[in-house]
Amino acid sequence: MMEQLDPAGAASRARARDAEREGPVTQPTVFAPGEDKLSESELRALSPQDVLWRHRSGPALSDALIMMVDDEMLNIEMTQAFLQEAGYRHFVYTDAPEFAVAMMRKEVPAVLLLDLSMPKVNGLDILATMRDDPVLRHVPVIVLTISTDPHVKLKALAMGAMDFLSKPVDPSELGLRIRNTLAASAYREYLGHHDALTGLPNKQRYRQQVVDVLAAADAAGNSGALLHVGVDALGRINDALGRTVGDQMLQRIAKRLASCVQTESGGELSSEKFEPALFRYDGDEFAIVVPYMEGVHTAAAFISKLLEDGAVSYHRHGAPEVFVTCSIGVSVFPADGMDADLLMRNAGMALRHAKQAGRHRYEFFSPRFNEVAQSRLDLSAELRHAIRRDEIDLLYEPRVDLTTGLVVAAQSLVRWKHGSGRVIQGDELMDLAGSSEMDVALAEWSFDQMRAHTKNWRGAGLVPVPTGIKVSMANMLPSDLGYLVNAAISAGMDPRTISLELQHVSALDSLPAKETAAMEALRQKGVRVALDRFGCVASIAHLRKLVCDEIKVDPSFVKDLEQDGTAQAMLLGIADVARRLRLSCVACSVDTPAQLAFLRRNAWDLGQGAVFGEPLPGLAFAAKWLTRSGKPQRLPFPDGVR
Known part of the structure; x- marks a missing residue:
């Protein structure tokens, strides 16, 4: 989707065509002459599809929205053509900088290419507005400008710009800067929504998933459940064997639980829109969203399998084998509520009762838990x-x-x-x-x-x-x-x-x-x-x-x-x-x-x-039952007891 979203674009293109008729362009464009075309192998090296990294695929980077703000339409068109050849599919632009912030608020870009020297509203003004916006302040900005003043460069970087390139720009360098910026942003986003130890989606993602599943369940009129899976006595393992061993146990349990949850994909616990999903909820706790179930009995076998798979052992040479089990707390919607925070709290309460009742077991939430807990x-x-x-x-x-x-x-x-x-x-x-x-x-x-x-x-x-x-x-x-x-x-x-x-x-x-x-x-x-x-x-x-x-x-x-x-x-x-x-x-x-x-x-x-x-x-007690000699007192049995 390569598109223009501002009303001033037609006028700019007309000015560019008039300039071409009058003679060669004297002001440097975004690329130096002869550098707007790269060989196929050079383009492939810049392509997001060739970015193989741990947490985000190349196609996902290709779908990232790139926005450009520049008062010279020729620069925009050349950049658009270059990015399209490199494999980026979503590009929006404006040559009227006064509309730039409104466009970004309507659709937040993954990266912004920004010129500084523009009429009416310059690039520094846009950076200042972005810095004061709670959402736009996190958008990575790559500045492209003809200015060589080091004070201007420092000011732009101080106001939040991530990178600074002087025009004319080498296309290879621009392609690499965009690719690396997108990859870094995607990784930062990943870290914000995933647990570093297990790689599972984290508590924030869990809550959002619960909100989405509840909305779908309310519309469809079906039931589901939240399962909180807690590792029994993990603190004792950390104290006795060290946190490294405790972390290894958590990673093993996470893999086993993930395998168990994955087997339910497309099964009787899946809804039309959602599959069962596993999350890392807290220190020793995981969470599972079951988006659909016909009744409590439907989830019983799944819960039993989770208890079985959640039991792992650890053995180190010269030390006794250590066994670790899990307990599970379950809240059911809509029976236990349709508010995400309430259901999560109820599942956590049921988990605590399961552990107190003997561990390696599961408990369903009931309203009496609230009274007892309070x-x-x-x-x-x-x-x-x-x-x-x-x-x-x-x-x-x-x-x-x-x-x-x-x-x-x-x-x-x-x-x-x-x-x-x-x-x-x-x-x-x-x-x-x-x-x-x-x-x-x-x-x-x-x-x-x-x-x-x-x-x-x-x-x-x-x-x-x-x-x-x-x-x-x-x-x-x-x-x-x-x-x-x-x-x-x-x-x-x-x-x-x-x-x-x-x-x-x-x-x-x-x-x-x-x-x-x-x-x-x-x-x-x-x-x-x-x-x-x-x-x-x-x-x-x-x-x-x-x-x-x-x-x-x-x-x-x-x-x-x-x-x-x-x-x-x-x-x-x-x-x-x-x-x-x-x-x-x-x-x-x-x-x-x-x-x-x-x-x-x-x-x-x-x-x-x-x-x-x-x-x-x-x-x-001493006066009644203790003696100076140490000879025990004899207690008479009640009448009728022989």
Whole structure:
């Protein structure tokens, strides 16, 4: 498309024809005489089709819009002919510079060829206007002028011109300058819309794609989905093995996800206008736009395939093999909304719930996520202040040998009485701390409190019993935990009275050798390690990877055992596994005599819960359950329990 877009062109061409009749042109044109024609091989060297570069094809450069502003029509015609021969298809021009800015605002050029010495409006005026325009200021400008004044050249460059060529111009040089300028602009545009690490379209492109897909879906009346794919525990890999390894894992996952998405092109997840597309959304997160689906079941197989393909391993000589998995959050349109930002936020919220529920799984967004998320957000912010303001207490409850009734240990319990009157304690508080990255601070506070309580007990002549302390590993490495424990030991605590009850242990699935050694070093000092919430958050798979001394069964099993035969069978199965592995097994939340009777009938090891008494502050617990001799107190079982 070679066209003139200004009303003054006809007059200019007439002036040029009159000048030709009167005699030879004395003013230098854009090319020196004899240089307006190049050989075929020279033209081919300047052609955009021969630009082979990483991110943009030659044909795409050929389609770039080139604009020229020059008051001499002969210059424009010669340049137009030259560019057409070189392979550029889109050229617009004006020989009336007062219309130049309006033309550019109507259709922004990829590069502007600008003369400086023109009547009415000169090239410097145009540059000044472009510099003040938020869009035109980014248009590359190549100045073509007869002026040789270095001050003029510097002024043009200072006002934003990218290049400066004095007339007459060598056509080969002009062709190369245009080609290289277009290539550089295209690459800059690419970097602005693509992720440098994976080469995938970035978050900006993702949002635009969502807007476009939603508009098409609204017009067609069809459904679709946004999938946010998050890499599980990438931060731990970066901390343990270095960011280089983490980046390599991201690149591998990106390739596998891209292959999976590409197989759906033209399939049942494609709409008339759009195919499923993959984007790099954020640090450890990818996003996929599914433009069409007949129902949630349509995407189920695709989601399962993404989970499978998103699991990769890394093995370095002399180091253990590291496995990385992904989790997926899904928002569906129009059911979850038709606003791009809302749907993206909903998909991200669903992803966070998927990770909190155990990782390597997927979750669909539901409105209740909003309520839960807002509540957790408010509580997380307040928890930071609660620790500083001493609004949290560390209480203790007895742990009982169910065969003898002896109080053989204590269980610490973190309790927060919120200003609203709501009490947040135990596992609920640990989950809140883990999701808000307050778990490290809460663990440090718990150790400080337990150390002070133990010191008071010893000062009163009482013998402390082994005490379980809950520790979330969501944001903490074993080496960090080792630092806290060693500080407590250095302050006078007996390591044999410390029992670390580990929660959120999925974060420990891929640990380097030094971190595994840190946990084992604590056990060698006499510290006990327990796997908490077994059967729910922790599983048998974790027993194979984490050496421990004890398992604590998730409270849900004991809660349901009176009405649920399946819960009874599973509970007894867990006890059998523990015995075969020579591990202590603790039943948590034993709250009724019927639950206690069932456990005793089935020769259960240890139990704790409300049936043995409510949690007590440190001094009250010591007064009731600790002795000077160290001989454990015997707790009488409720009536009817044998």
